[in-house]
Amino acid sequence: ALSESLIATELSPDFAKAHMQLGLAYRAKIRALRQRKQEVPDSLFKNAIRAFESARRFAGDDRDYYARSYTEHAGTLASWPGHRPECLPLLQRGFDEIAEDDEMIRARYAANAAKLGRAFKNVKLLRWALERSVEIDPADGLAWEELVRIERMRSDGGGPLAVAERRLDQAPDLASSRIFHAKYVALDGRSDEAIASIEKSLEERPEDAVSYLAALVSLSADAEDFERARAAADRLAGEYPDAPATYSANAALAQREQRWADAARWLSDWTQVRPNPQAFSRLAKVELNRGNAPAALDAAARAVELARANEVRRMKPFLCTNAIALEQNGEHDAALVLLRRARRAQGSRPPGCDLSMARTLIGLDRNDAANTLLERMIEDDSREALVLFARVNGESQPARVRTLLDEALVESPSDAALIGALTRIDIQAGRTSDGVARVRQASQANPDDRALRLLLARTLAATGDDSSALLELETLMGAEGGSSEAVSNLYMRLLSRSGQLASAREKLEALEAKGVLGASSRVTLARMRTSDGEDEAAVTLLESVLSDRPDHAGASNDLAYALSLKGEELERATELAQLARSSEPDSPSIADTLGWVFHKRGLENAALAQFDAAIELADPQSPAWATAQYHRALALRALERPEEALGAVEQALAAGSDFREQAEARELLRTIAGGGEAPS
Numbered sequence: 001a002l003s004e005s006l007i008a009t010e011l012s013p014d015f016a017k018a019h020m021q022l023g024l025a026y027r028a029k030i031r032a033l034r035q036r037k038q039e040v041p042d043s044l045f046k047n048a049i050r051a052f053e054s055a056r057r058f059a060g061d062d063r064d065y066y067a068r069s070y071t072e073h074a075g076t077l078a079s080w081p082g083h084r085p086e087c088l089p090l091l092q093r094g095f096d097e098i099a100e101d102d103e104m105i106r107a108r109y110a111a112n113a114a115k116l117g118r119a120f121k122n123v124k125l126l127r128w129a130l131e132r133s134v135e136i137d138p139a140d141g142l143a144w145e146e147l148v149r150i151e152r153m154r155s156d157g158g159g160p161l162a163v164a165e166r167r168l169d170q171a172p173d174l175a176s177s178r179i180f181h182a183k184y185v186a187l188d189g190r191s192d193e194a195i196a197s198i199e200k201s202l203e204e205r206p207e208d209a210v211s212y213l214a215a216l217v218s219l220s221a222d223a224e225d226f227e228r229a230r231a232a233a234d235r236l237a238g239e240y241p242d243a244p245a246t247y248s249a250n251a252a253l254a255q256r257e258q259r260w261a262d263a264a265r266w267l268s269d270w271t272q273v274r275p276n277p278q279a280f281s282r283l284a285k286v287e288l289n290r291g292n293a294p295a296a297l298d299a300a301a302r303a304v305e306l307a308r309a310n311e312v313r314r315m316k317p318f319l320c321t322n323a324i325a326l327e328q329n330g331e332h333d334a335a336l337v338l339l340r341r342a343r344r345a346q347g348s349r350p351p352g353c354d355l356s357m358a359r360t361l362i363g364l365d366r367n368d369a370a371n372t373l374l375e376r377m378i379e380d381d382s383r384e385a386l387v388l389f390a391r392v393n394g395e396s397q398p399a400r401v402r403t404l405l406d407e408a409l410v411e412s413p414s415d416a417a418l419i420g421a422l423t424r425i426d427i428q429a430g431r432t433s434d435g436v437a438r439v440r441q442a443s444q445a446n447p448d449d450r451a452l453r454l455l456l457a458r459t460l461a462a463t464g465d466d467s468s469a470l471l472e473l474e475t476l477m478g479a480e481g482g483s484s485e486a487v488s489n490l491y492m493r494l495l496s497r498s499g500q501l502a503s504a505r506e507k508l509e510a511l512e513a514k515g516v517l518g519a520s521s522r523v524t525l526a527r528m529r530t531s532d533g534e535d536e537a538a539v540t541l542l543e544s545v546l547s548d549r550p551d552h553a554g555a556s557n558d559l560a561y562a563l564s565l566k567g568e569e570l571e572r573a574t575e576l577a578q579l580a581r582s583s584e585p586d587s588p589s590i591a592d593t594l595g596w597v598f599h600k601r602g603l604e605n606a607a608l609a610q611f612d613a614a615i616e617l618a619d620p621q622s623p624a625w626a627t628a629q630y631h632r633a634l635a636l637r638a639l640e641r642p643e644e645a646l647g648a649v650e651q652a653l654a655a656g657s658d659f660r661e662q663a664e665a666r667e668l669l670r671t672i673a674g675g676g677e678a679p680s
Helices: 004-011 018-034 042-057 065-081 083-099 103-119 123-137 139-155 160-170 175-187 193-202 205-222 225-238 243-258 261-271 277-289 293-309 318-328 331-344 353-363 367-379 382-392 399-412 414-427 431-444 449-460 466-478 487-495 502-511 521-533 535-547 555-565 570-583 588-600 604-617 623-636 642-654 662-674
Strands: none
Touching: 004 018, 018 042, 018 065, 042 065, 065 083, 065 175, 083 103, 083 123, 083 487, 139 160, 139 175, 139 414, 160 175, 175 193, 175 205, 193 205, 193 502, 205 225, 205 243, 205 399, 225 243, 243 261, 243 277, 261 277, 261 570, 277 293, 277 382, 293 318, 293 604, 318 331, 318 353, 331 353, 353 367, 353 382, 367 382, 382 399, 382 414, 399 414, 414 431, 414 449, 431 449, 449 466, 466 487, 487 502, 487 521, 487 642, 502 521, 502 662, 521 535, 555 588, 570 588, 588 604, 588 623, 604 623, 623 642, 623 662, 642 662
């Protein structure tokens, strides 16, 4: 390409395009040498710059080529060691020279300058380019948002609100300017003022009602004024049913209120009315929250497909969401490919992308690479990365993990996840009393923290102090909002282990007969009936709970499992299990139930991802852990991976826990070892 471009300039020395192509060929040569880690001679940079100067000199009336010659020239300087400071003055001079040119040319110039600023991490250049972009187009929301991010990094600026005020001053009549300003007024701690300004704009400018109502939904929900938010969302749905903002705002409100099924319905309807990558990407995230990895994967793949078809520049968010869905679906190889591709793509990385990369690497048994990534995330104060690092390395690097957890707990002394990770290391090292004392002290210092009280109950149970653990659980169950799937499961297990199950059931049955038993206690009673073989009576009780509390996670989970065992209403079982999973994402038994439903439907990869999550969430060697290992073995067997299935069922049986399906697990072990048909 370089030799052909040289010939072209010799044949047409006054042709701007030929000189431009020559400059680009030199830049390609520079990139190729750098990729091979070879030294780049200064002559290549000089020749490239000379070519771009010639393109500018011969551009004539072609103002597009004239403008581009400046940005390509600047890009060459940016990549030439020692010459980067020359970029901004050159670009400023070029922008002055095209000041009278077409708006589109100036906008493209500013966008290319911003691209250079991002590529070379030159904040000063990026800020200058973005300032030019918003001067040309005051409605350029992406540029304003990026200016806000830059302002947050500065210690000498006026902060994000100052940027929002500039935007409002620059284009006071634009709805986008008013909404942008209100957003940052709310973030400044003045939600009432922000909401009032939007309501005033809604009255003054009814032609922009859709935009203002959508903003009102968002601001009110952020202020936890859900009544006002619902009123605005209902008005959108009633008066503007076909507007994209109606679907978007109602879905966002449902997400804030954790009505995941409603959020999925709104987003699904939006994708059918007007297919677009943003709606599909959001639908994928909602389905991930519901624990529905296959549906999330379908939506994420469609988002990427549409983004490419629409030539969306910022592909990174769509690729990352697709990769996270693949990872959650257990397809680690494919997830890794997309995550690597996402790194090279434009756009901001969505939350969870790096953590998904770490989990993907762990799933591929590349723990060293995962640890390198997690260490970097830990330096950036990622709590989730630290908890995952502790789980993976607690036994192999106990001193290192302990140091990291101790440092984190200085900043967050009551964080149950961090305290739990440190306590597990204590127990593994035989320092049981230290672990119990740590959790008890934290719980006593934060008596209203339900997560710490549950952690204390779990720790006491793990050390064999069932009576103290039961007291903690009964205190939790008696508190408002204190009962949960995890609390009920542990309570049932300890009652059974201590021989108190029968007497506890008598008490609960008596209260149920009087009609005074609460929802969570009815779920506990239903489990007692199930353990005594009274499945139909248990199902009846669970249905009664859901008629009173349709969002009850425990009842949804148990009914989903009961339906799947009978092979009945598997679609409903899936919905129930997804509801439970989104309500209590940290419950191992709920993750296991969703995996079991997927397994019964023949969706083995999706099932495997949920069983893996259950194993990660459960206390090692506990009944929930052993159950998930057994179920994992069934999924692996169905995927024709017998060696891995054998390892999983052996771990389940070696746990020493008394889990419900032990007999079936032993039969599976004999079947796999003998090469026969496995139970399903």
